Amino acid sequence: MVLAQLGGSITRALQQMSNATIIDEKVLNECLNEITRALLQADVQFKLVRDMATNIKKIVNLDDLAAGHNKRRIIQQAVFNELCKILDPGKPSFTPRKGKPSVIMFVGLQGSGKTTTCTKYAYYHQKKGWKPALVCADTFRAGAFDQLKQNATKAKIPFYGSYTESDPVKIAVAGVETFKKENCDLIIVDTSGRHKQEAALFEEMRQVAEATKPDLVIFVMDSSIGQAAFDQAQAFKQSVAVGAVIVTKMDGHAKGGGALSAVAATKSPVIFIGTGEHMDEFEVFDVKPFVSRLLGMGDWFGFMDKIHEVVPMDQQPEFLQKLSEGHFTLRIMYEQFQNILKMGPIGQESVKTQNPRDHEAPSQTQPW
């Protein structure tokens, strides 16, 4: 995956800076130029990259840093924070609640992976005990209903669509009503794919949104879209209230930088990424672990989660109390070793790269 290359280039730039004996303006500029080049090559929008470099320079004011400050760490932290800032719009997306019906509308360009992603999203939640349902409001592409029906049947998810009705608004409304009556808590509406230029299809998307009043509109974007990502995401945002982004095909050879641009254009977070054609090749997206892994810093957030998993919460206060009182017995040490062993190889967490499939056995499930 090319995003891993981006991570490698940024890490190399930071490493080269670390090798320099003195970190001065020249070394910092060289490092930032390298990072800028790597981001542009990964198709991140030019303005975002330029703003990021300017911000880092403002934060890392070498003249003001007193002797003794670890300049390398400060620069590294600033790069980390700025990358997080690009990917984090500052507000979370709407979160559906189990047991309460929510309408989630999917929009995106033709072939972006929308229909596939609708089912992946439904399947992900179904496994967690939700009652999802799929509505095919794509009357534009012949075969769209059959594709959704086939996917839904495989995943045992109820679906709604029509071979005869040509009005997507009518289908969407009827589907949402049907599944509300059936107490489904996640009603997913798949809409027609479209190109930015197709004003009529954008209008259709607006009408479907107006009629079904979705709680969340998810923009599905193919990660290979490149520099066009910003404009296209913005065009969707201008037509409907996009509230979240899902980036697909992160397993391919796409540069992936478009994802960063889409967040900036829609001011909405990436909530999941698609990492393959299989139903379970779908991952929750979290900004900090993503950037951590991108910069080769390991997934420390995942690592901390794992610690919380293996050291039971009810034991933690007791353990801390004993430590604060200066009691550290062989038994405590033994218990802590046991906990560490439960975590498995620590390297697994800290070397995780962006693509988890680099480290995992291939999925056993069949493609759609």
Ligand SMILES: Nc1nc2c(ncn2[C@@H]2O[C@H](COP(=O)(O)OP(=O)(O)OP(=O)(O)O)[C@@H](O)[C@H]2O)c(=O)[nH]1
């Ligand atoms: N490798 C890979 N392929 C994917 C992923 N998501 C979707 N695809 C594939 O992308 C192709 C297009 O996916 P669809 O779901 O049909 O796309 P769509 O956006 O619904 O298309 P329209 O209905 O024409 O708008 C299919 O071959 C999918 O299997 C992914 O995360 N990784």
